[in-house]
Amino acid sequence: MRWILPALLACVVPSVAVAQNTDPTGVSFLGWMAWTWQTALFFACIAAVLLIMTGWEIARPGGDPREPGILGINTTRGDRLFISLLSAAYIHLAWLALFTGPLWWASIIALLWAAAVAKWV
Incomplete structure (x- = not known):
């Protein structure tokens, strides 16, 4: 490392x-x-x-494959990274559309979502 x-x-x-x-x-x-x-x-x-x-x-x-999680699909660690990055983009876009607060809150939500994806998807 x-x-x-x-x-x-x-x-x-x-x-x-x-x-x-x-x-x-x-x-x-x-x-x-x-x-x-x-x-x-x-x-x-x-x-x-x-x-x-x-x-x-x-x-x-090998990508650490997993059985279907909450999304119902088999995923590898690369799939989970892609889902996290794409979700973060949508979370930030939704924040910009719906709220006037600073984007730090959207970033925190995106990081929490990425941790959930890594754990349960």
Whole structure:
């Protein structure tokens, strides 16, 4: 598991450079995308999760299949990650449509839902 920290750094460092919209020479690039450090961190976290899942699959092949849970389908750990990520997007969209509060609450709900998916789906 010594590879996790280098994998996280490999995702975060380029994302911060993209968020600053400059290359090492100071020339602006991707300025039309309006990246912020929050956006860069979001994509870095997704990339880190995918790298960790890849390492986990290499270390323990097979995806840890489970019998049908509350959704009634057989799932592997990759399926549960996909369901969690897709659900998080819908939770955030629903929050934006229905509530005026900060998105942190939607993120907390999405994390709780991801834990439930990992446990029971």
